[in-house]
Amino acid sequence: MTDCVFCRIIRREIPANIVLETEKVLAFHDINPEAPTHVLVIPKKHIANIRDEKLSTDPDLTTEIFQAIQKITSDLGLAEDGFRVVVNCGENAGETVHHLHFHLLGGRELTWPPG
Ligand code: 5GP
Numbered sequence: 806m807t808d809c810v811f812c813r814i815i816r817r818e819i820p821a822n823i824v825l826e827t828e829k830v831l832a833f834h835d836i837n838p839e840a841p842t843h844v845l846v847i848p849k850k851h852i853a854n855i856r857d858e859k860l861s862t863d864p865d866l867t868t869e870i871f872q873a874i875q876k877i878t879s880d881l882g883l884a885e886d887g888f889r890v891v892v893n894c895g896e897n898a899g900e901t902v903h904h905l906h907f908h909l910l911g912g913r914e915l916t917w918p919p920g
């Protein structure tokens with residue numbers, strides 16, 4: 806998608822602080838962090854959201870996403886104290902970028918329930 810901000814990051818048209826890149830996945834620090842560590846993990850092909858069939862019919866991609874989450878949370882030292890993985894979907898969840906992304910949030914105590 807030409808005008809999608811995350812597709813533009815993948816094409817390196819917009820700079821980002823990248824923490825991991827694999828064949829199918831890119832991860833980078835959120836520009837507006839909500840926690841001391843706030844990383845976004847995204848598929849490198851445009852997938853609209855977590856309900857998109859392009860996700861549920863691509864087992865190699867889902868495997869790579871979860872491998873990336875496990876590697877990043879180890880590498881960035883989030884695993885021991887704990888962290889949260891968030892996917893916002895739709896208006897009620899406050900989704901603003903319509904390219905699937907997994908928020909990894911850590912480095913502080915996180916309250917529950919979310920707002
Ligand atoms: P959502 O609200 O859709 O779940 O999350 C979108 C996230 O993308 C937000 O946390 C926002 O700060 C982040 N974001 C939006 N534009 C950019 C950008 O250009 N670069 C980076 N690194 N993050 C962005």
Ligand code: ZN
Nearest residue numbers: 809812851904
């Ligand atoms: Zn996109």
